[in-house]
Amino acid sequence: MWNLSMRRENYTVVSEFFFQGFSSFHEHKLTLFAIFLTLYVLTLAGNVIIVTIISIDRRLHTPMYFFLSMLSTSETMYTLVIVPPMLSSLIGQSQSISLAGCATQMFFFITLAINNCFLLTAMGYDRYVAICKPLRYTVIMNRKVCAQLVWGACSIGLLVAIIQISSVFSQPFCVMKLSCADTNLHDIINFIISSLVIVLPMGLVFISYILIISTILKIASSEGQKKAFATCASHLIVVIVHYGCASIAYLRPKSENTKDQDQLISVAYTIFTPLLNPVVYTLRNKEVKNALHRAISRKPLA
Template sequence: MASYSLSPHAPRMKRENQSVTMEFILMGFSNFLGLQTPLFVVFSIMYLAILAGNIIIVTTIRRDSSLHIPMYFFLAMLSSSETCYTLTIIPNMLVNLLKETATISFAGCATQMYLFLAFANLNCLLLTAMGYDRYVCICKPLHYPVLMNQRFCTKLVVFLVTMGFLFSIMETYFVFALPFCGPNKIHHFFCDIAPLLQLACARNYIGEIVIFLICILMVLFLFFLILLSYLLILNTILKIPTAEGKRKAFSTCASHLIVVVVHFGCASIIYLRPQSRYTLDEDTLISVTYTLFTPLLNPVVYSLRNKDVQVALKKSLGRGTCTQRV
């Protein structure tokens, strides 16, 4: 997903006075110097919880044959993507919290941005695919085994991964094709697009428009597709004659709906608000929410609210206990 603004006015310098920037200084936690050690402890615990939760979900889905259906296939892919997404940001952020000056090389910054955007895009695409899966399951139950067969789901995930990484290549290219020859302090705790555009010595309006369109596609358009799916689902649920039938139908969507609202809600706050409203402290706190709390939400919600996952977890724990006793 693109962090983007059309408004930053990068300083222009004469060619003879330009020097190439070889590294950047990350200023994200510079205003929290007295809290860096407590933040390191808290963020480390949260990161371990994210890793543990997603690994448990993926392992449980893989081991339990009753979960070998499209909904949990997409959930396993989302958990894997979330793990990779956090891996591109959080370990480096934790190391930087222990440093007086947090630096990152030019190549390292480009690599981090590329991977972060790729998995962020993929997360949005996978959530949309999960919404489509729920739509077919509830609105076209008789056609579900044919429409959502294993071959189709595998091809769909391959397509989504390709699109996520392709969009990331485009976004990263348009940022790092710009010359960086002046200030090298990034007002963020990782390499995101808007802070880098502010440091560039020139502007590429075509590139900025492309990034803006990708941002709209990944946030607004995909959310609109999910919303459309749930409007059709709601229309179908209201036609179910019994209250119990309505409850069961909606319960299959509740976990996904919670994750979607929080995920796209945070993304909209971060990426669709005017750049003029950004402040370092506010942007840092909101981005921490998006990069730590949102990935933690996925395993928590699906573990606490999904009965199928709960039963599979209990069975898995039961097997482990029996094995230890033997």
């Protein structure tokens, strides 16, 4: 449903969009609200705990945990952009959003989603340097390089978001069909951009891990191999799930027959992957668990 203002041309101008949301699951809206709210609170709490622990514990002031704190911050902002409006649409009376509001939400969503993808790539590069070039690690991964990698990830997200928003919202919109113009070229451009921002960083991480595994297998002792694998395990799990969900959500063909399925996949990518980060790094990472234990057991000042 849209609020429309007429022009002299044979099309109308959209001023608002109406959320269809989970219209197919209308009878389960309260259940979905409770589930999504719980997951959202857990995601926020988990990422805030990780950022706080890393900032207050000097033992975690390393490039690896710097990137982790940046990823947690980005994912916290990512969920803030998407989940509250979704929760509001599940129980609220008004389910509309202005054209400007839609463009703003989409801009931040794209920026942060792509930023997350390339932050994971930066983390993969960090693990590659730590394992394959350990003697030069502190020289290569200095503060300036770390800051440049984070800024680069954010810049790519901003650039792609500007291109996408300009492309989408330069189209005229109709009542029966969202865009009145021929969208074939637009769809091709979107697919190419989506492929680049998912496949490119995923490919770089894949190359990093080929080199990492190759180096680990050359380590003489099995204990040394286990320790090296342990430093990569958490990141590798997050990478597999993150890029796997992103590929299914944005690179698979869409059709009207799978609209409900597409919705569930998108929700899984939006809600579950940001929760995965704190869960994996808290449960599987010994240094983070030790830092959390030290913070909890620290005696308050008298």
